[in-house]
Amino acid sequence: MAEASVGIVVIGNEILSGKVADTNSTFLARELREAGVELRRVTVVPDEIDQIVEVIRDFRERFDVVLTSGGVGPTHDDMTVVAVARALGRRVIRHPEIEQALRAFYKDKVNSAHLKMAEVPEGAELIRGGELRFPVVKIENIYLLPGIPQILEDKFHTIKSRFTGTRYHLRAIYSSKGESSIAQYLDETLAKFPALLLGSYPRLGDPEYMVKVTLESRDQAYVEQAFAHLVGILPEGTVVRTE
Amino acid sequence: MAEASVGIVVIGNEILSGKVADTNSTFLARELREAGVELRRVTVVPDEIDQIVEVIRDFRERFDVVLTSGGVGPTHDDMTVVAVARALGRRVIRHPEIEQALRAFYKDKVNSAHLKMAEVPEGAELIRGGELRFPVVKIENIYLLPGIPQILEDKFHTIKSRFTGTRYHLRAIYSSKGESSIAQYLDETLAKFPALLLGSYPRLGDPEYMVKVTLESRDQAYVEQAFAHLVGILPEGTVVRTE
Numbered sequence: 001m002a003e004a005s006v007g008i009v010v011i012g013n014e015i016l017s018g019k020v021a022d023t024n025s026t027f028l029a030r031e032l033r034e035a036g037v038e039l040r041r042v043t044v045v046p047d048e049i050d051q052i053v054e055v056i057r058d059f060r061e062r063f064d065v066v067l068t069s070g071g072v073g074p075t076h077d078d079m080t081v082v083a084v085a086r087a088l089g090r091r092v093i094r095h096p097e098i099e100q101a102l103r104a105f106y107k108d109k110v111n112s113a114h115l116k117m118a119e120v121p122e123g124a125e126l127i128r129g130g131e132l133r134f135p136v137v138k139i140e141n142i143y144l145l146p147g148i149p150q151i152l153e154d155k156f157h158t159i160k161s162r163f164t165g166t167r168y169h170l171r172a173i174y175s176s177k178g179e180s181s182i183a184q185y186l187d188e189t190l191a192k193f194p195a196l197l198l199g200s201y202p203r204l205g206d207p208e209y210m211v212k213v214t215l216e217s218r219d220q221a222y223v224e225q226a227f228a229h230l231v232g233i234l235p236e237g238t239v240v241r242t243e
Numbered sequence: 244m245a246e247a248s249v250g251i252v253v254i255g256n257e258i259l260s261g262k263v264a265d266t267n268s269t270f271l272a273r274e275l276r277e278a279g280v281e282l283r284r285v286t287v288v289p290d291e292i293d294q295i296v297e298v299i300r301d302f303r304e305r306f307d308v309v310l311t312s313g314g315v316g317p318t319h320d321d322m323t324v325v326a327v328a329r330a331l332g333r334r335v336i337r338h339p340e341i342e343q344a345l346r347a348f349y350k351d352k353v354n355s356a357h358l359k360m361a362e363v364p365e366g367a368e369l370i371r372g373g374e375l376r377f378p379v380v381k382i383e384n385i386y387l388l389p390g391i392p393q394i395l396e397d398k399f400h401t402i403k404s405r406f407t408g409t410r411y412h413l414r415a416i417y418s419s420k421g422e423s424s425i426a427q428y429l430d431e432t433l434a435k436f437p438a439l440l441l442g443s444y445p446r447l448g449d450p451e452y453m454v455k456v457t458l459e460s461r462d463q464a465y466v467e468q469a470f471a472h473l474v475g476i477l478p479e480g481t482v483v484r485t486e
Contacts, residue, residue, distance in 0.1 A: 016284075
């Protein structure tokens, strides 16, 4: 089976206007990688229906799974549900189970803003988890996650077991020499191991090393062979340490 | 004159695989906002030529200015220059001035990896700055910035004066009540001030406040009027403090 691909759509003026750093896609990137699932693209769009619809339409065709972050609260700037519904050509309905949970929680204080949070694209699946006050909403291949990091993380943990792939094996080499000095050895290694995921990350001002080289593959033997090859061809004194 | 729009393309497997958090787009978002320039979209793509070309082609049509971050070093995974050239239908050339600077810097140690960093799309403009060892490369409406945060920041400071717009005026209200309780007052304010940029950001577990509401406009009088209106209609005890 082909490994699943994922795209993340982050919705939020607060990110684009520099008020808030997007830590959600960083969290999700780490989690997906650990699960062996490939994150292919992240796009941040403003709180504008047309913008969200366009990116959702594109991502849902392009990737196996789409995760959205943000825009699912009770206020005017929360428009992800409407946008996802429109992207899929579905109506927005008030889901009776979420409505019931909201009414039970807010009791006689419940208002139309609370009940906006019961709205889902018609046909949505609700995924419940032990710790969750409200379920994760899924429609077709799209999971709607909130913008608040703590809640996003809780919700992702509930659906995490659905994301499984062949895990990546990672080795790293810390180089005392700069990228330009080791580039030819990286090229030679890639020529011999063309399927290797080989990264080269310079670091400024670190007394210990100048470049961190990462070698990855879903095939452990392959990455070990490539690692041994590269360590073997790098000039003496280049390798500070390995992981 | 219409205000300029900007899109950012971040190139890097290290971001998508969760190894490194993308702080560059956060930095640029803040800087652009401060300059009054609107950041409309950020997309993170992997180190794959076709992916980069596709997003660059899209962004250069869609936005007045495109900033790229990453993929401009000397190693095999640095493919932004080639991708941008291909997106624009231009050749890649070795720029004599950058080559000269590289040869002067590396002297007799200069190698083909160093000289890869002299490659630019044909017709590129070089922008020099006091502190910069190497110039910023610009081609058409695209600025190529590096992935290393310190160098990206230095390079952006060199071109910052090119990004000027009408600045945003920001007021904030910290609310003791949750989003659902204040949503109707936000809606009322937007009905009266439809051009207002109104954000609502819940905060979990903070003893001081539950929601930060931000009011913004490029028109200072407008944002002050909207601010006064919202503070005036919020129920007593809601406003913890304002900024």
